[in-house]
Amino acid sequence: MRLVEPSIEWEQEHCTYIDEWGQNRLIPSSLNLEGYQSYSEFIAELDKRKKGDGKWLPFSSYFLVNDDNRILGMIDIRHELNDFLYRIGGNIGYSVRPTERKKGYATLALKLGLEKCRDLGMKEVLITCDQDNIGSAKVIINNGGVEAHSETDSDGTVKRRFWIYL
Numbered sequence: 001m002r003l004v005e006p007s008i009e010w011e012q013e014h015c016t017y018i019d020e021w022g023q024n025r026l027i028p029s030s031l032n033l034e035g036y037q038s039y040s041e042f043i044a045e046l047d048k049r050k051k052g053d054g055k056w057l058p059f060s061s062y063f064l065v066n067d068d069n070r071i072l073g074m075i076d077i078r079h080e081l082n083d084f085l086y087r088i089g090g091n092i093g094y095s096v097r098p099t100e101r102k103k104g105y106a107t108l109a110l111k112l113g114l115e116k117c118r119d120l121g122m123k124e125v126l127i128t129c130d131q132d133n134i135g136s137a138k139v140i141i142n143n144g145g146v147e148a149h150s151e152t153d154s155d156g157t158v159k160r161r162f163w164i165y166l
């Protein structure tokens with residue numbers, strides 16, 4: 001099992017992942033393909049955005065891929081926090097495809113993602129989840145998350161916030 005960066009050869013797998021996701025808002029949003037005319041346009045835009053381009057802070061995104069080259073999950077690492085990310089979004093977002101949940105893959109994706117954070121020189125990361133997202137809270141706690149105060153988003157959603165010290 002490994003993390004790989006999106007590139008042109010993952011087009012088919014990436015599309016299958018999104019199809020399985022259905023109508024739900026894709027997490028992380030940086031790996032949504034909506035609005036692109038082609039996969040190469042998505043890759044070109046991702047390469048531009050991930051360096052930071054005004055709206056986007058620098059970030060890295062990865063697929064969690066198994067030995068059969070199937071994408072099982074996705075993870076996105078925001079290298080810095082702005083006010084919104086500090087309060088609500090955090091440094092890291094992740095998901096696992098619906099048919100592969102509750103098998104430990106998100107816990108593994110975050111563990112591997114934290115290694116990337118260490119490589120980036122990050123000393124601590126903030127990870128948030130909705131108050132009712134028990135699975136995500138467990139993923140964070142499994143990886144050493146220390147809970148801080150919660151915040152409330154503009155739509156009233158309460159976000160639990162956790163720091164992981166690297």
Ligand SMILES: CC(C)(COP(=O)(O)OP(=O)(O)OC[C@H]1O[C@@H](n2cnc3c(N)ncnc32)[C@H](O)[C@@H]1OP(=O)(O)O)[C@@H](O)C(=O)NCCC(=O)NCCS
Nearest residue numbers: 094095096101102103104105106107128129134135136138
């Ligand atoms: C949240 C999510 C990433 C969890 O992925 P996963 O691969 O199922 O997580 P894991 O298998 O590593 O599970 C970690 C723990 O949470 C538990 N868990 C997972 N989903 C759960 C759920 N829906 N309800 C209760 N517990 C749950 C697991 O049993 C496991 O418990 P354990 O540590 O005691 O063994 C996945 O459900 C998902 O992609 N959800 C939509 C996107 C999302 O919410 N992302 C997080 C944004 S903060």
